[in-house]
Structure formats: structure tokens, C-alpha cells
Amino acid sequence: xxxxxxxxxxxxxxxxxxxxxxxxxxxxxxxxxxxxxxxxxxxxxxxxxxxxxxxxxxxxxxxxxxxxxxxxxxxxxxxxxxxxxxxxxxxxxxxxxxxxxxxxxxxxxxxxxxxxxxxxxxxxxxxxxxxxxxxxxxxxxxxxxxxxxxxxxxxxxxxxxxxxxxxxxxxxxxxxxxxxxxxxxxxxxxxxxxxxxxxxxxxxxxxxxxxxxxxxxxxxxxxxxxxxxxxxxxxxxxxxxxxxxxxxxxxxxxxxxxxxxxxxxxxxxxxxxxxxxxxxxxxxxxxxxxxxxxxxxxxxxxxxxxxxxxxxxxxxxxxxxxxxxxxxxxxxxxxxxxxxxxxxxxxxxxxxxxxxxxxxxxxxxxxxxxxxxxxxxxxxxxxxxxxxxxxxxxxxxxxxxxxxxxxxxxxxxxxxxxxxxxxxxxxxxxxxxxxxxxxxxxxxxxxxxxxxxxxxxxxxxxxxxxxxxxxxxxxxxxxxxxxxxxxxxxxxxxxxxxxxxxxxxxxxxxxxxxxxxxxxxxxxxxxxxxxxxxxxxxxxxxxxxxxxxxxxxxxxxxxxxxxxxxxxxxxxxxxxxxxxxxxxxxxxxxxxxxxxxxxxxxx
Amino acid sequence: xxxxxxxxxxxxxxxxxxxxxxxxxxxxxxxxxxxxxxxxxxxxxxxxxxxxxxxxxxxxxxxxxxxxxxxxxxxxxxxxxxxxxxxxxxxxxxxxxxxxxxxxxxxxxxxxxxxxxxxxxxxxxxxxxxxxxxxxxxxxxxxxxxxxxxxxxxxxxxxxxxxxxxxxxxxxxxxxxxxxxxxxxxxxxxxxxxxxx
Numbered sequence: 001x002x003x004x005x006x007x008x009x010x011x012x013x014x015x016x017x018x019x020x021x022x023x024x025x026x027x028x029x030x031x032x033x034x035x036x037x038x039x040x041x042x043x044x045x046x047x048x049x050x051x052x053x054x055x056x057x058x059x060x061x062x063x064x065x066x067x068x069x070x071x072x073x074x075x076x077x078x079x080x081x082x083x084x085x086x087x088x089x090x091x092x093x094x095x096x097x098x099x100x101x102x103x104x105x106x107x108x109x110x111x112x113x114x115x116x117x118x119x120x121x122x123x124x125x126x127x128x129x130x131x132x133x134x135x136x137x138x139x140x141x142x143x144x145x146x147x148x149x150x151x152x153x154x155x156x157x158x159x160x161x162x163x164x165x166x167x168x169x170x171x172x173x174x175x176x177x178x179x180x181x182x183x184x185x186x187x188x189x190x191x192x193x194x195x196x197x198x199x200x201x202x203x204x205x206x207x208x209x210x211x212x213x214x215x216x217x218x219x220x221x222x223x224x225x226x227x228x229x230x231x232x233x234x235x236x237x238x239x240x241x242x243x244x245x246x247x248x249x250x251x252x253x254x255x256x257x258x259x260x261x262x263x264x265x266x267x268x269x270x271x272x273x274x275x276x277x278x279x280x281x282x283x284x285x286x287x288x289x290x291x292x293x294x295x296x297x298x299x300x301x302x303x304x305x306x307x308x309x310x311x312x313x314x315x316x317x318x319x320x321x322x323x324x325x326x327x328x329x330x331x332x333x334x335x336x337x338x339x340x341x342x343x344x345x346x347x348x349x350x351x352x353x354x355x356x357x358x359x360x361x362x363x364x365x366x367x368x369x370x371x372x373x374x375x376x377x378x379x380x381x382x383x384x385x386x387x388x389x390x391x392x393x394x395x396x397x398x399x400x401x402x403x404x405x406x407x408x409x410x411x412x413x414x415x416x417x418x419x420x421x422x423x424x425x426x427x428x429x430x431x432x433x434x435x436x437x438x439x440x441x442x443x444x445x446x447x448x449x450x451x452x453x454x455x456x457x458x459x460x461x462x463x464x465x466x467x468x469x470x471x472x473x474x475x476x477x478x479x480x481x482x483x484x485x486x487x488x489x490x491x492x493x494x495x496x497x498x499x500x501x502x503x504x505x506x507x508x509x510x511x512x513x514x515x516x517x518x519x520x521x522x523x524x525x526x527x528x529x530x531x532x533x534x535x536x537x538x539x540x541x542x543x544x545x546x547x548x549x550x551x552x553x554x555x556x557x558x559x560x561x562x563x564x565x566x567x568x569x570x571x572x573x574x575x576x577x578x579x580x581x582x583x584x585x586x587x588x589x590x591x592x593x594x595x596x597x598x599x600x601x602x603x
Numbered sequence: 604x605x606x607x608x609x610x611x612x613x614x615x616x617x618x619x620x621x622x623x624x625x626x627x628x629x630x631x632x633x634x635x636x637x638x639x640x641x642x643x644x645x646x647x648x649x650x651x652x653x654x655x656x657x658x659x660x661x662x663x664x665x666x667x668x669x670x671x672x673x674x675x676x677x678x679x680x681x682x683x684x685x686x687x688x689x690x691x692x693x694x695x696x697x698x699x700x701x702x703x704x705x706x707x708x709x710x711x712x713x714x715x716x717x718x719x720x721x722x723x724x725x726x727x728x729x730x731x732x733x734x735x736x737x738x739x740x741x742x743x744x745x746x747x748x749x750x751x752x753x754x755x756x757x758x759x760x761x762x763x764x765x766x767x768x769x770x771x772x773x774x775x776x777x778x779x780x781x782x783x784x785x786x787x788x789x790x791x792x793x794x795x796x797x798x799x800x
Contacts, residue, residue, distance in 0.1 A: 005628075005632065005641060134642065134669070163644055163669055166644065167643065167644040167645075168631060168641075168643045168644075169640075169666075169669070170635055170640065240668075240669065243667040243668045244668045244670065246667045246668075247667040247668035247672070248672070313668075313672070313673070314670060314671075314672035314673075314675075315672045315673040328674075329674025329692060329693075330696070331692055332692055332730050333688060333691050333692065333726060335689055335692070338685060338688060338689055338720060339685070339712050339716075339717040339719065340709065341618065341653070341654055341655040341685070341686070341709040341710075342654060342709075343653055344653045344654075346653070377710075379714070547715075550714050553714075555710070557713065558708055558712070558713035558714075559713060559715035561715060
């Protein structure tokens with residue numbers, strides 16, 4: 001028996017491989033991204049692709065499933081919003097080969113734009129959902145999800161979350177078993193897959209019958225586990241919430257739901273009879289609680305004490321359930337008195353000069369999802385909306401329609417290369433079609449940056465690192481009908497400001513593309529080669545301590561206090577200091593310094 | 604915990620890029636091979652962008668929660684002084700603290716808006732007396748010719764707290780996790796760290 005420590009996401013991928021999955025598609029999103037990466041790097045038996053967005057990923061996976069092979073689509077919680085359209089109808093058509101959709105929630109929004117509870121999709125979409133709580137369960141639940149999918153002719157949702165996807169624990173490895181279904185397509189099955197009203201009504205009824213059968217199945221499902229210990233309190237919980245509660249109250253009885261929908265009503269009723277008081281511990285929404293209360297079962301504690309926002313933890317659960325008996329650990333240092341350490345754009349990042357330019361232009365910046373949201377932090381504070389991928393483009397258009405031509409020159413949309421392809425092409429089409437005049441800037445850093453470097457249709461490589469067609473954004477813009485298309489070198493601040501200003505002032509759609517500005521961490525693009533000098537340093541004879549260079553919030557530049565003066569006698573309260581180990585020589589601060597005090601160094 | 608056999612809680616903290624994750628991976632391999640159940644949790648996503656990084660590492664007979672309960676840390680293993688201070692309240696009164704003496708300034712300090720805490724070591728000693736060890740991970744790593752090895756120096760120092768484990772068990776884990784060309788350096792870093800306490 002081989003046992004390995006695995007991350008939850010790696011265990012999901014392993015489970016899919018052992019279950020005989022042949023096709024996997026995903027769009028990256030924390031905390032789900034490693035699932036597809038695992039397929040691409042470690043499982044050559046599985047065709048793995050980065051799709052341009054989650055909707056396409058689910059369509060690819062479901063096409064494979066209709067063709068009779070086992071398939072997986074994986075995404076973060078907000079990704080399922082994008083993929084919801086196919087999901088809601090695939091719930092009716094069902095599949096042939098097993099189809100599992102992994103949705104990874106992010107309670108406490110460690111790296112997301114909202115905090116959704118994806119369990120709501122399962123009730124809404126009328127499909128079953130499983131929820132693992134550690135690595136072994138990630139693997140086991142993924143495997144059984146494929147059995148359920150094929151047995152009940154349904155897509156199955158597998159819900160993970162940050163503390164499951166990004167926790168490591170021991171997992172027992174087994175062999176891959178090829179599925180029994182013979183792959184192929186059969187036109188005679190059209191009534192099952194053509195969702196016109198006549199066929200929909202037939203499948204609509206099937207869906208309701210299927211959910212009833214699934215509820216029966218749930219009552220004996222082997223991962224809905226009753227643990228009867230001290231019967232004074234019985235906890236109903238699932239996933240990592242169960243793990244936290246069991247840690248703090250090991251003596252209580254538990255009903256751990258491996259399948260969160262449909263609920264095993266018979267089993268819940270039976271459990272309620274065995275224990276005196278019921279506690280429901282669940283992260284985010286009162287999903288179980290609402291349903292169980294509707295069954296007429298009395299609850300001792302649920303969301304009256306357990307928070308309905310942010311993530312749970314052992315101490316939050318202990319505090320909630322012990323009330324005044326909870327003993328708070330001693331406060332030795334107030335953490336709020338310490339300087340925070342928020343993430344920052346890397347030294348040399350091309351987003352920094354671009355946002356500095358936008359700030360200097362006084363533009364209102366409709367933003368997007370990616371590293372550039374870091375430009376919201378002081379002192380840059382140069383991004384003014386972040387909603388979802390592609391949103392900024394349509395919003396800039398709407399704002400310009402609302403405000404009229406006197407706002408020309410003051411509004412811009414920015415988004416990344418990957419997010420432009422995800423959701424920015426259609427709103428750009430809209431600007432042209434509806435005679436708008438908004439300006440869109442693509443911050444092309446040649447990779448999906450923030451999620452850890454995933455390929456996309458603009459990078460020239462597939463998920464397996466095979467060279468492939470690379471989208472030309474200017475050609476694409478031209479095909480959409482954009483007439484004014486410009487390239488900028490964001491490292492040249494003056495030129496960048498001039499071009500953006502000119503384009504924002506035009507009464508027509510504009511597209512600006514950042515050129516030759518790869519992510520600093522993307523080694524294959526050799527991002528440092530474009531810089532002339534390896535680093536710069538501050539000439540203390542010249543630095544007047546004006547702090548202008550601090551305005552770009554470069555991690556390599558800091559402030560050194562100390563009264564003094566320049567060589568030519570200007571008094572100062574301190575000087576700027578450049579850490580040469582961090583500086584990459586991007587010359588952005590050099591262009592900002594008015595006293596030529598930042599000078600090149602040699603290594 | 605009442606009915607469970609004791610689980611040991613190790614909290615690792617540092618700054619993105621310091622190698623705290625490799626350190627926790629080494630611990631994971633060592634304790635799994637030593638026959639324990641292991642769970643560890645970390646937040647990914649923005650760590651490469653210079654943010655703080657924490658890992659909750661737990662081992663024992665059967666471990667449920669991937670997160671350590673606030674106030675229940677047995678060992679605080681920190682790669683940076685400020686990032687040690689940030690989690691001082693997490694440590695049990697009898698907990699042990701191993702700190703790398705490196706300082707990495709966060710933006711508020713760089714911008715001159717806040718002061719970097721100067722008294723980290725003193726503060727820990729005030730509350731934890733003799734249970735505080737400060738290691739010069741960078742200094743030792745520099746003497747070996749590679750600053751990157753500071754994380755394994757810390758692991759070496761930390762290994763002293765588990766006399767039941769042999770150094771070879773750590774070395775095996777290091778070899779399993781790192782490319783062969785890095786073995787010599789990191790094995791030396793481990794032993795130098797082990798001698799440092």
C-alpha cells in the first residue's frame with residue numbers, strides 16, 4: 001500500500017486518473033488551479049487543456065462525457081457562475097460517460113472577488129454534490145462521483161474549498177481502472193440532448209425522479225457517516241467544518257454528510273432520534289439548517305451562533321458553542337499594532353509604470369481580476385473597479401454612454417491578456433457595434449499571472465507546453481472593428497501617458513496593447529533581458545529626499561530617515577534607498593526622479 | 604483534546620520566497636514516514652508577490668483539523684522576525700519558539716509610515732523565557748555559499764526538538780524533495796542548522 005502526502009487538488013486529480021478519466025478542462029482560479037496542472041504534468045493518460053474560460057471548459061468536458069468517456073471540468077466558485085449556463089441544462093440532458101465538475105470555494109476570500117457558497121448551485125441546478133474534507137476523501141469522493149454520475153445519468157458537483165484544496169494529508173494510492181462504457185456518438189440519442197421544449201418537458205420529469213432516487217441512495221451512501229458517541233449532542237456537518245468540530249468536540253456524536261445534496265432525510269431523522277440536541281456546523285450559508293428545519297427537526301444551535309461569513313476554524317467553533325465558557329488565549333502583542341505585509345506588484349512589474357501613468361493622467365480606471373488589483377493599494381491607488389473578468393470593458397462603455405463626450409480623456413478599461421480572452425472580447429465587440437468611444441488597455445504580460453502561470457490562447461503554448469497558435473490581439477481587435485489600435489511600452493512612462501491620453505480623447509473605440517512586457521516571474525520570456533543595467537542605486541550626493549520615487553510602491557525602494565544635505569547644499573530629512581538584491585533595473589523610478597539621483601550600478 | 608492522543612502543532616511563518624513551504628514539505632515527509640498522520644494547510648495565491656506566508660503543520664495519531672486552534676501552537680518556526688511577532692499570541696504558554704533573525708521590511712516600513720518592531724527577541728523572551736531560540740539562518744547559509752539554503756538551516760535547528768528522529772530521516776526527505784544538484788548544499792545546511800542550537 002503506497003501512501004503519499006498530497007495536496008487536496010492533487011488528490012482530486014489522482015482520483016480522476018484512478019477513475020479512468022480521459023478528458024479534463026479548466027480555467028485557472030485560486031484555489032482550484034492545481035487540479036488541471038496535475039493532469040497536464042503527471043497524467044499523460046488524460047487529455048488536459050486550459051480553456052479560455054470556465055463555460056468553455058465545461059462544454060469541452062460535457063462533450064467528452066456525451067461521447068462516452070469520463071471527463072472533468074474544474075474551476076473556482078466564481079468560475080461556476082460563468083459555467084452555470086451549460087450546467088443548468090446539462091442537469092436535464094445527463095451524460096453518457098461520467099462528468100464531474102469540481103468547484104472550489106474560497107471562504108474568507110483569501111484570493112477572490114466574493115464569497116459564494118457553491119452548495120446553492122446543487123439545489124438550484126438539481127444535481128448531486130459531494131464534499132470532501134481532506135486528501136483521502138478528495139480522492140475517494142472523486143472516484144465515487146463518477147459512479148454516481150453514470151448510475152444516475154447526471155453531472156456531479158464536487159465541492160472543495162481553500163482549506164481542502166490547499167491542505168496536504170496522506171493519501172493511499174491505487175491503480176487506474178478503465179471505465180466499461182464504449183465511447184462513441186449516436187444520433188438516435190438526440191431527444192436526450194436536444195433541449196427543445198418538447199424534449200425538455202420529458203427530461204424535466206426525469207430530473208425530479210432522478211433527485212428522488214438520489215435521495216434514497218443518499219440514505220445508504222457510504223460516505224454519509226453516523227458516529228454515535230456521547231448522545232447529549234449530535235453534530236450534523238460536512239467537509240472541513242466536520243474536521244474542525246471533531247477536533248474541538250471529539251466526544252460528541254456526528255452525522256458527517258459526504259453528499260451535501262440531496263440530503264438523506266431518513267438518515268437525518270434517524271440521527272435526530274438518537275441524540276438529545278442537534279448542532280449544525282456549516283461554513284457560509286445555512287444550507288443544511290434551512291432544509292433540516294423545514295423537515296420539522298428542532299435545532300439546538302446553528303447559524304444563531306456559527307458565523308455565516310468568512311471561514312470557520314476550530315476556535316471559532318469552540319467559542320460559538322462554548323459561549324462564555326470559552327477561554328480566550330492571552331494577548332501578548334496586539335497584531336493590529338504591527339505593520340501589515342500585503343502582497344505587492346513584483347519589482348520590475350510592467351503593471352507598475354502603467355498604473356503610475358494612469359494615475360498621473362487622473363483617469364477613472366475600470367479594472368478586472370488579476371495581479372493589477374494590487375494597484376488599488378496606496379500609494380498607487382490607480383484602479384477603481386474590480387468585478388469579474390471582462391467586466392471593466394463593458395463598464396467603461398456604459399459609463400461613457402452615461403456621461404457623454406465631456407468625459408472623453410478621463411475613462412479607461414484595463415484588463416490582462418488571459419482575462420481579455422476569458423471575457424473581454426465580447427464587450428469590446430459591443431463597444432464597436434454600439435458606436436461607443438471607450439478605451440481598452442490589454443496589460444499583456446504573456447501569461448495568466450496571479451494564479452501561478454497557466455497558459456492561455458495568447459501565450460503560444462498548450463497546457464502540456466506544446467507550441468500552438470498564438471492570438472494576435474491587434475488582429476483580433478481589427479476583426480472586431482476597432483480602428484484605433486496602438487501598442488505601448490509601459491516602461492516608457494512619458495510615451496505611455498501620451499498615447500493613452502490621445503486614445504482616451506478620441507471619440508471612437510480604442511484598443512491599447514502593452515508590448516514586450518512579460519511577467520517578471522515568467523522565465524522563458526527572459527523578462528530581465530530588456531533592462532540595460534542589473535540594478536540602480538541612489539546617489540546620496542543628489543537625493544533631496546522628496547519621496548517621489550516612493551510613489552510607485554516598488555518593493556526595492558525604501559525610505560531612510562536622517563537629516564542631511566545634498567552635495568550642492570539642499571537640506572533633506574532623509575534619502576531613498578534601493579535594495580540592489582531586489583532591484584531589477586526597470587528604470588521606472590529613474591524616470592520619476594527629478595534630480596537624476598538614481599544611477600545605474602554594475603554587478 | 605480529551606479522547607484523542609496528543610497532536611503536535613507546528614506553525615511556520617515567513618515571507619513569500621523564503622522557502623517556508625519547502626521546509627513544511629520536509630517535515631511532512633519525515634513525520635509521515637515516522638508513522639504519524641499529518642495535515643498541513645497553507646494559503647497560496649499571492650505568496651510570490653511578497654505577502655506573508657503561513658503554514659499550519661500538525662502531526663499525531665489521528666489528525667482531523669488542517670488548521671491549528673488559535674492559542675494551541677506547540678512550536679512556532681518563523682523565518683522572519685516580524686512574521687514571528689505577528690503570531691506570538693498563537694503560541695501556548697509552554698510553547699517553543701525558533702526564529703530566524705532576518706528582517707524583511709514590509710511596504711509601510713519602506714515608505715517610512717511605520718517602524719519595524721525592534722524588540723522581537725526581547726518580547727518573546729519576556730513571555731517564553733528560555734523557550735526561545737534565535738538562529739542566524741542567512742549567516743549560516745551565506746557561509747555555505749548560498750542564501751537560499753537558510754530555510755533548511757532552520758529545519759536543521761528545529762530537528763533538535765525531536766530526539767526520537769535521526770538526522771538521516773530528514774536527509775532522506777531533503778533528497779526526495781530536491782533536485783540532486785542541490786543535495787550537498789542542503790545536507791550541509793541541515794547539519795549546520797542542527798549544530799546551531
